[in-house]
Amino acid sequence: xxxxxxxxxxxxxxxxxxxxxxxxxxxxxxxxxxxxxxxxxxxxxxxxxxxxxxxxxxxxxxxxxxxxxxxxxxxxxxxxxxxxxxxxxxxxxxxxxxxxxxxxxxxxxxxxxxxxxxxxxxxxxxxxxxxxxxxxxxxxxxxxxxxxxxxxxxxxxxxxxxxxxxxxxxxxxxxxxxxxxxxxxxxxxxxxxxxxxxxxxxxxxxxxxxxxxxxxxxxxxxxxxxxxxxxxxxxxxxxxxxxxxxxxxxxxxxxxxxxxxxxxxxxxxxx
Amino acid sequence: xxxxxxxxxxxxxxxxxxxxxxxxxxxxxxxxxxxxxxxxxxxxxxxxxxxxxxxxxxxxxxxxxxxxxxxxxxxxxxxxxxxxxxxxxxxxxxxxxxxxxxxxxxxxxxxxxxxxxxxxxxxxxxxxxxxxxxxxxxxxxxxxxxxxxxxxxxxxxxxxxxxxxxxxxxxxxxxxxxxxxxxxxxxxxxxxxxxxxxxxxxxxxxxxxxxxxxxxxxxxxxxxxxxxx
Numbered sequence: 343x344x345x346x347x348x349x350x351x352x353x354x355x356x357x358x359x360x361x362x363x364x365x366x367x368x369x370x371x372x373x374x375x376x377x378x379x380x381x382x383x384x385x386x387x388x389x390x391x392x393x394x395x396x397x398x399x400x401x402x403x404x405x406x407x408x409x410x411x412x413x414x415x416x417x418x419x420x421x422x423x424x425x426x427x428x429x430x431x432x433x434x435x436x437x438x439x440x441x442x443x444x445x446x447x448x449x450x451x452x453x454x455x456x457x458x459x460x461x462x463x464x465x466x467x468x469x470x471x472x473x474x475x476x477x478x479x480x481x482x483x484x485x486x487x488x489x490x491x492x493x494x495x496x497x498x499x500x501x502x503x504x505x506x507x508x509x510x511x512x513x514x515x516x517x518x519x520x521x522x523x524x525x526x527x528x529x530x531x532x533x534x535x536x537x538x539x540x541x542x543x544x545x546x547x548x549x550x551x552x553x554x555x556x557x558x559x560x561x562x563x564x565x566x567x568x569x570x571x572x573x574x575x576x577x578x579x580x581x582x583x584x585x586x587x588x589x590x591x592x593x594x595x596x597x598x599x600x601x602x603x604x605x606x607x608x609x610x611x612x613x
Numbered sequence: 614x615x616x617x618x619x620x621x622x623x624x625x626x627x628x629x630x631x632x633x634x635x636x637x638x639x640x641x642x643x644x645x646x647x648x649x650x651x652x653x654x655x656x657x658x659x660x661x662x663x664x665x666x667x668x669x670x671x672x673x674x675x676x677x678x679x680x681x682x683x684x685x686x687x688x689x690x691x692x693x694x695x696x697x698x699x700x701x702x703x704x705x706x707x708x709x710x711x712x713x714x715x716x717x718x719x720x721x722x723x724x725x726x727x728x729x730x731x732x733x734x735x736x737x738x739x740x741x742x743x744x745x746x747x748x749x750x751x752x753x754x755x756x757x758x759x760x761x762x763x764x765x766x767x768x769x770x771x772x773x774x775x776x777x778x779x780x781x782x783x784x785x786x787x788x789x790x791x792x793x794x795x796x797x798x799x800x801x802x803x804x805x806x807x808x809x810x811x812x813x814x815x816x817x818x819x820x821x822x823x824x825x826x827x828x829x830x831x832x833x834x835x836x837x838x839x840x841x842x
Contacts, residue, residue, distance in 0.1 A: 344721040344779075346619045349634050353717070353726035356638050360645065360701060365693040368649035371656050372673045373689065375666070378658040 464591050468584065479576050480526075488525065492533045495563040495573065496540040502572065511545055513568040520550035521567045526559045526575075537563075616783060618715035619722055634720040641704050641717065672700075676820075683824040691827060694734055698727065699820035706782065706812020710805060716812075719782040721775065728775035731823045732767070739830030748830065774822060781815045 502510070514521065523529075523537060534553055541549040556564075562575025618633035625631070652665045662670075676696045680688040705718040717723045739748040752763045785808035792801045 344617055344619075345725055346632070346720075346722045348628055348630060349619055349632060349720065349722035350726045350729070352635050353638060353723045354730060356635070356642065357697070357701065357726060357730055360642050361693050361697040363642070363646045364649065364697050364700065367646055367653055368669065369673060369692055369696060371653035372666075372669050373692075375656045375658050375662075376670060376674065379660065382658070383660075 461591070468587055475580060476577075488527050488529065489533060491525070491563055492529070492536060495565075496536065499540055499544050499565075499572070502544075506572065507544075510567060510570050510572060513570040514545060514547070514549065517568040519568070520552040521565060522552050522554060524554045524556045524559060524564045524566065524573075526556060526562065528555045529553055541565075616787070617720040617722070618717065619720045621715065633715050634717045634723055637705075637708075637715055638717040638723065641701065641708065645700060645704060679821065680824050683821065684828045685824060685831065691738065691824065694730075695820050695824050695827075698731075698823055699816050702727075702778065702816035702819050703813060706785075706809065706816060709786065709808055709812065716782050716786065718778055718815075719786050721779045721783075724775040724779040724782075727778070727819070728771045731774060731826065732771040734823070735767070735826045735830045738827045742831035751830065770822075770826065774819065778815055778819055781811055785811060 521541070529537070534551075538549070538551055541551065559575040559577045562573065562578065564571060564573035564575055566573075618637065621633035623631045623633070623636065649669065652663070652669050655663075656666060657663065673692070673696070676699060677688045677692055680691055680695055685691055702718055705716045708714050709716055718727075736748060739751070742748075743751075753760050754763075785804075789801050789804050789808065792804055
């Protein structure tokens with residue numbers, strides 16, 4: 343018989359024991375390990391998913407922020423550019439104005455300096471001319487010239503118009519002081535008498551006369567009574583000439599100032 | 614010349630005896646249990662693991678997948694029983710490459726014992742799944758007329774299981790033994806290789822058939838997506 347029933351029983355027990363042992367030592371630990379690993383992997387995958395989602399969100403936030411930043415920067419840049427342009431324009435204007443003012447001032451100063459120089463030159467020339475004239479005339483003036491001057495004086499006295507004559511006569515009557523006769527040199531007594539006689543005859547009265555010498559007259563004779571004056575001297579002529587020249591210079595100055603042409607200013611704007 | 618390792622008796626005391634079948638079964642049990650102990654003692658739950666652990670994991674998950682493919686819903690409930698069937702039969706065939714070894718599955722007593730275990734396990738799992746009444750009712754499907762035929766089928770398929778495994782394993786060792794006497798050198802090696810293959814196939818067939826029977830007992834009314842062996 344091929345079946346041994348004791349062996350069958352023993353094998354059944356053996357098999358059941360093996361089932362229990364393998365369950366205990368093989369299947370359960372292995373399955374537990376696999377489950378634990380799967381759980382862990384699932385957890386890690388979920389974690390990775392969460393992290394990816396988070397990263398995506400953060401990336402979007404970052405991109406958004408980046409865009410905002412770019413926009414802000416562009417806006418700020420534009421603003422700054424505009425401001426810089428305005429500032430540049432303002433500075434340029436200011437510089438131009440300052441340059442213009444400086445140029446005007448300098449032109450004014452130049453003109454004034456030129457004027458002053460001109461005037462100084464003219465005064466100097468004038469003074470020199472008169473000094474030379476005075477000197478020459480003073481050198482030339484002598485006794486004989488004085489005589490001639492006395493003649494001319496007397497002649498003038500005679501030729502005095504009626505109005506001047508009346509004024510002078512009234513002046514003589516009003517004062518008790520003597521009439522002053524000034525000359526560049528001390529007059530000799532003969533000529534004094536001539537003048538005395540001419541005055542007496544002209545005003546038909548005894549005129550008290552005081553003779554004085556005044557080198558500043560250069561040459562000539564002057565009659566002064568109570569503020570009224572009659573006479574002739576080279577100094578008089580020179581004075582009137584000087585006055586004429588001054589008036590001429592003044593007129594010239596004024597004509598210079600008015601039509602002054604605006605010169606082209608040095609280029610202060612480097613735009 | 615003996616047909617079964619039952620006939621090699623080491624020790625006997627009346628009804629009790631210690632034959633080669635029981636001894637080699639114990640040896641196999643020892644190897645299987647100690648092997649799993651050694652590997653599972655330092656199991657890694659991380660992503661990196663030893664190659665032995667990998668091997669066992671592939672084995673266990675592979676069996677689990679096969680059970681699930683047969684159509685059993687909760688594969689882990691049946692893993693202990695069906696997995697041990699497969700591992701025992703496979704190990705018994707694999708060990709035939711060791712000289713002097715007699716496969717315990719080459720004994721009709723062992724295969725009968727395994728078939729008896731399946732015979733008991735089918736109603737056990739069936740009752741556990743759908744209750745006693747539900748299970749007994751499945752014998753009267755589709756009509757009461759089918760009751761004797763169902764019982765006959767139950768018994769006959771158990772017998773078929775036992776004899777199929779015994780025949781295959783026994784024939785394998787027998788052929789090798791006979792061939793060794795005729796053509797000693799190369800041919801027995803080829804036959805041993807073939808025996809390894811048939812042993813694996815038999816292990817697969819045995820456990821899959823058991824799974825199918827259990828599936829039939831537990832899910833009679835549900836469609837089975839299983840592939841028949």
